[in-house]
Amino acid sequence: MDLATFIFWIVAIILVGSALLVVTQSNIVHSALALIVVFAMASGIYLLLNAEFIAIVQILIYAGAVAVLILFALMLTRTSNIQVRSNPNSRQWWLALVICALVGAGIIFAVTFSPHAVANQGNGSGQVPANVNNVVRIGQLLYSPTTYSYVLPFEIASLVLLVAIVGAIVIGRED
Amino acid sequence: MGLTLNHFLVLGAVLFCIGLYGALAKRNAIAVLMGIEIMLNAVNVTLVGFSFFNQVKPYSTYLTGQIFAIFIITVAAAEAAVALAMIIAIYRKRSTVDVGEINMMKW
Numbered sequence: 001m002d003l004a005t006f007i008f009w010i011v012a013i014i015l016v017g018s019a020l021l022v023v024t025q026s027n028i029v030h031s032a033l034a035l036i037v038v039f040a041m042a043s044g045i046y047l048l049l050n051a052e053f054i055a056i057v058q059i060l061i062y063a064g065a066v067a068v069l070i071l072f073a074l075m076l077t078r079t080s081n082i083q084v085r086s087n088p089n090s091r092q093w094w095l096a097l098v099i100c101a102l103v104g105a106g107i108i109f110a111v112t113f114s115p116h117a118v119a120n121q122g123n124g125s126g127q128v129p130a131n132v133n134n135v136v137r138i139g140q141l142l143y144s145p146t147t148y149s150y151v152l153p154f155e156i157a158s159l160v161l162l163v164a165i166v167g168a169i170v171i172g173r174e175d
Numbered sequence: 176m177g178l179t180l181n182h183f184l185v186l187g188a189v190l191f192c193i194g195l196y197g198a199l200a201k202r203n204a205i206a207v208l209m210g211i212e213i214m215l216n217a218v219n220v221t222l223v224g225f226s227f228f229n230q231v232k233p234y235s236t237y238l239t240g241q242i243f244a245i246f247i248i249t250v251a252a253a254e255a256a257v258a259l260a261m262i263i264a265i266y267r268k269r270s271t272v273d274v275g276e277i278n279m280m281k282w
Contacts (some may be wrong), residue, residue, distance in 0.1 A: 066251070077262060
């Protein structure tokens with residue numbers, strides 16, 4: 001077992017364990033704190049996959065912005081001072097468990113028995129040209145208007161963000 | 176043997192199922208939103224894994240999976256902002272965030 005595999009198993013075990021904590025804690029603030037661990041560990045997975053830019057963005061946006069947003073929403077929607085039973089299961093939680101087991105079995109069956117079009121072994125060292133790191137390559141792909149790039153989807157994404165900001169203010173303000 | 180694509184695909188599948196359970200089985204609307212965020216993260220893990228193991232030139236140099244992950248993060252941030260604003264607006268009117276009691280659009 002080489003070092004990358006070892007780190008992968010450590011990060012994956014913490015990731016799945018804290019994701020289980022998110023859905024099993026009865027205090028919802030503890031769930032939100034476990035969610036931050038989930039986001040940070042997912043960023044570790046991205047680092048293992050040579051995706052440095054996504055790892056940084058994951059820390060900034062998820063562990064920074066979304067987690068703080070969720071904690072603020074928890075603070076604003078507090079129903080009682082006692083937070084012990086603030087995250088109850090619905091009555092048909094066993095049905096949800098069955099559905100999740102079926103979906104997971106289906107996905108893992110498909111993963112195991114389908115031939116992948118991409119290589120099953122290998123690494124990302126040949127992904128980007130030499131002397132160009134991941135962040136520079138993503139910048140070229142997102143912004144450069146001349147070569148193969150994603151300029152138009154990027155502009156549409158910024159429009160989506162603008163509409164979401166305006167919509168959140170309009171929906172959330174006091175009448 | 177080192178890391179293979181299956182490691183990341185199975186990790187993504189397990190994470191997706193945990194998030195799906197959280198989204199289906201919880202009564203608190205914010206807990207449902209947390210489950211959805213976990214599901215989006217699982218999809219991102221899968222996409223970045225595909226991008227890492229893609230060795231078909233020249234498509235692997237386009238980093239399609241990572242670009243997809245960036246757009247998913249963007250849309251997830253927008254979705255979280257709008258959904259939390261809606262939850263707060265509903266809480267202000269109904270004093271509850273229980274998805275079982277919010278039934279004003281049910282007939």
